[in-house]
Amino acid sequence: MARVNDHYLKLRASYLFSETGRRVREFQAAHPDAKLIRLGIGDVTQPLPAAVIHAMHEAVDEMARAETFRGYPPETGWDFLVEAIARHDYGERGIKLAPDEIVVSDGAKSDTGNIQEIFGPDCVVALSDPVYPAYLDVTVMGGRAGNADANGRYDRVVYLPCTAENNFQPHLPDRPVDLIYLCYPNNPTGAVLTRAALKTWVDYARERNAVILYDAAYEAYIRDGEIPHSIYEIEGAREAAIEFRSFSKTAGFTGTRCAYTVVPKELQGRSGSGEAVSLNALWVRRQSTKFNGVAYVIQRGAAATYTDEGRRQVKGLVDHYMDNARIIRDGLEAAGLTVHGGRNAPYIWVKTPGRLSSWDFFDKLLNEAHVVGTPGAGFGPSGEGYVRLTAFGARAAAEEAVERIKTRVAL
Amino acid sequence: MARVNDHYLKLRASYLFSETGRRVREFQAAHPDAKLIRLGIGDVTQPLPAAVIHAMHEAVDEMARAETFRGYPPETGWDFLVEAIARHDYGERGIKLAPDEIVVSDGAKSDTGNIQEIFGPDCVVALSDPVYPAYLDVTVMGGRAGNADANGRYDRVVYLPCTAENNFQPHLPDRPVDLIYLCYPNNPTGAVLTRAALKTWVDYARERNAVILYDAAYEAYIRDGEIPHSIYEIEGAREAAIEFRSFSKTAGFTGTRCAYTVVPKELQGRSGSGEAVSLNALWVRRQSTKFNGVAYVIQRGAAATYTDEGRRQVKGLVDHYMDNARIIRDGLEAAGLTVHGGRNAPYIWVKTPGRLSSWDFFDKLLNEAHVVGTPGAGFGPSGEGYVRLTAFGARAAAEEAVERIKTRVAL
Incomplete structure (x- = not known):
């Protein structure tokens, strides 16, 4: 058989998103009525600009x-x-x-x-x-x-x-x-x-x-x-x-x-x-x-x-997501959490409370607030102790996520 | 400086299409009124199917x-x-x-x-x-x-x-x-x-x-x-x-x-x-x-x-180009040239007449018929003695190219 590129065999399985996906599916199966808010994946949700x-x-x-x-x-x-x-x-x-x-x-x-x-x-x-x-x-x-x-x-x-x-x-x-x-x-x-x-x-x-x-x-x-x-x-x-x-x-x-x-x-x-x-x-x-x-x-x-129209619309899109970021950041700070990012970026990097591990805080947000984030440890060892939330959702989702974290999560 | 991929430095300059391009430009400059028919590049010309x-x-x-x-x-x-x-x-x-x-x-x-x-x-x-x-x-x-x-x-x-x-x-x-x-x-x-x-x-x-x-x-x-x-x-x-x-x-x-x-x-x-x-x-x-x-x-x-409509339209596109191929193939054969391909493929592989080299026949077609092909030698040594013509043009171009080769090229 032809020799393969052996370097590929040194790749670690892409554990992060498969494991978060697995935990989310398990939670959803156990709680079919829970309405999840997904702030895990960095994918946009707003339509393309009209231009x-x-x-x-x-x-x-x-x-x-x-x-x-x-x-x-x-x-x-x-x-x-x-x-x-x-x-x-x-x-x-x-x-x-x-x-x-x-x-x-x-x-x-x-x-x-x-x-x-x-x-x-x-x-x-x-x-x-x-x-x-x-x-x-x-x-x-x-x-x-x-x-x-x-x-x-x-x-x-x-x-x-x-x-x-x-x-x-x-x-x-x-x-x-x-x-x-x-x-x-x-x-x-x-x-x-x-x-x-x-x-x-x-x-x-x-x-x-x-x-x-x-x-x-x-x-x-x-x-x-x-x-x-x-x-x-x-x-x-x-x-x-x-x-x-x-x-x-x-x-x-x-x-x-x-x-x-x-x-x-x-x-x-x-x-x-x-x-x-x-x-x-x-x-x-x-x-x-x-x-x-x-x-x-x-x-x-x-x-x-x-174009002039396109630039206005792109600015509108970015502003929309950055307003989400502000809502999430301010809301979590008001809830007593330590929050980084979200001021010049669509990512909010949340310190886990009480020395919780990334994965434990991920589970806590999922179980208590039905909010999906991404455990920081999945991005590397120095990400331990953080969860990443993204601002790319709809406005109502950002507001509801904050409200749930404030009222339902024991911090 | 960072080391580069030295293998890239073993690439030969892409001589074929730059050299054909150079010769075409030179000819066009010398004969600004000549109406070239381009059967050199394998790019399609018909619009996308309606479906x-x-x-x-x-x-x-x-x-x-x-x-x-x-x-x-x-x-x-x-x-x-x-x-x-x-x-x-x-x-x-x-x-x-x-x-x-x-x-x-x-x-x-x-x-x-x-x-x-x-x-x-x-x-x-x-x-x-x-x-x-x-x-x-x-x-x-x-x-x-x-x-x-x-x-x-x-x-x-x-x-x-x-x-x-x-x-x-x-x-x-x-x-x-x-x-x-x-x-x-x-x-x-x-x-x-x-x-x-x-x-x-x-x-x-x-x-x-x-x-x-x-x-x-x-x-x-x-x-x-x-x-x-x-x-x-x-x-x-x-x-x-x-x-x-x-x-x-x-x-x-x-x-x-x-x-x-x-x-x-x-x-x-x-x-x-x-x-x-x-x-x-x-x-x-x-x-x-x-x-x-x-x-x-x-x-x-x-x-x-x-879709049914899409398949009909795709078939129409392919039929169009294959009719061009038939016109070119039959026409060149009628002109006494030896022709391969063009029966199950959009490429016609024309033997150069009288032991002409690929590049000489390319020049001859360009100068005498104002038709652009591609010298076979550019695809490798065994392509020497051939010129490639493509069937991807408009119908009128295929017909005119054949007519010119028949009437203007001394074979």
Whole structure:
């Protein structure tokens, strides 16, 4: 039989969401009348903005006529979308990007995973702890994680703990690393990095020749004017960072699939023979060989988020979720809980009361309030002692969840 | 600087389409009034079927209301699409597939490339010559090709020549291989494999523990009732083959992006410690970790190709292109040229007259008939002496191209 990629066999079963799912199903079977409020999964619930709907209908009609039909898209994105991204997401913040530094794709999950492919197998990866689980899984699958111990910690990964003690801002690595995943606003903690903190990372990466893989999928949720939306707001970042963005959480595209990745021309890696190699050229080559671009109809929908009407509607969506976040955060604080995040991010990171474990507090919320969260320990050891709640539900659900936690949960 | 994937540096520049593009631009600059007919690129030109358009409009409207909005799709495809594929593409041919053996994706190019990731780095890859260039490029990028000689032939790839002498049906490899890319109906030669020939390959793969990567993207173009549409029509193939299918050439989805891959449960690879490993489980894990599914609107469009109306319209599209193929084939034969393919495939593989090289005949067609083809040598050494023409244009273009070749080209 053909040999398989043995690194895949080092993956741990994706315990977190299967185990929460199992507990929820068991609870539901025992309490069929209980009306659950699901604040566990980070999926949006509000419809697509009207401007996006309108643009997609128009684009579908274009595909119905030979004169306006579109075949293969440019593998890195249609000009109309790439130019809108450069102008609005970057130009308006004073960041100048060339159109061919922006590569449109079907999702930040695809890109943050596939990006490792352009790097050598020996690159050392640094991950925050807690962390979005896919970053770790793709590191394992690419053979860069090494072997796991009994607690699921891999011996080649450099973990960067994010705890209340360091205000959920990781310290710089204590040994050499090549690739550093940073996600801000953060999933799961809801933390953000100040300009000064982000500059520390950019300076570190430049000095040590590391590459920052900056996941800015939640940048639209930033309220504080002092917090950078893009890593390229920091001087020198063009030589140090790849940035990932998505329309998923901004414009409700989780089921519509469009994202993009920025790889500046200055950014370089090193070949085995010591030569500098453009990472932009490698990423474009990867995408044009193993990907065929995003559907025309979808790209037209994404571009509509940059019209005046689209921008108003996107802002309305984000405001809606951030009002949920405020309601949850304020409500839980009023109930006496310690709460992080939720100010510049759609995630609320709730300290478990009375030294309860993540899973025990998850069970308590489920059993007493019929509210589903996600145990922080599932995102990594430093997530122990927390539960993540998301703001992506309906308003009534956020209000009802808070009311139930206040009145039904013995804290 | 972070080390890059050195295998990428072994890729040859994609000379073929950049060089044809350069020659076309140069000709057009010198002859601004010449009306070119482009039969070079394999992209469709006819609009999406009305049933697809209707379904996509409906799905866009569903995304406009909270009650019917869809968030993250199942990573391997919505049930309605997977079940339609199982029932129509396979069930109606007597092939029984479980829904979780079918994995929906954004394209066969993505899947035929990414599939190598679930295999070990030492797997030996067999490719036909001539070949769809992406199979070779992904083999190089994955480190399985070895080094190229001056002619661009890689020392670890096992090339399988397909020539008029063997009726464009490759012989079995003369040394052990692990992964065998087969594409039938074939791009670029337009050849098909009989049931008996395909059985030889399945038997070989089972005996030698190789895996066939069977690209059936053009199966809808098969007219001959004796030619298998799926490799699973062959006994034992469930233990020997992964099959790739696409809506691109069937339903005009090149700009709409939907495809799927079948990995049967029986299909196994071997771990380093000698244990059998399910390739289905590895592929599902790959896709659910590095991909987030296909847009709901797109999947609804794809599913509409299986309605009675959709099937009639898809058949109309394929018939249209196959009529073009017949017109081109018959016309060139009448002009005295030797022509292969075009009977069960949208590609016509034209022997160059008078021992002209591929590039010389390409130039001759361009200069004398203002018709753009693709030089066969660009698909591999055994493509020397051929030019590929595609049937994906408008009817008038096919007719005019034939007329010009007949009357203007000195053969």
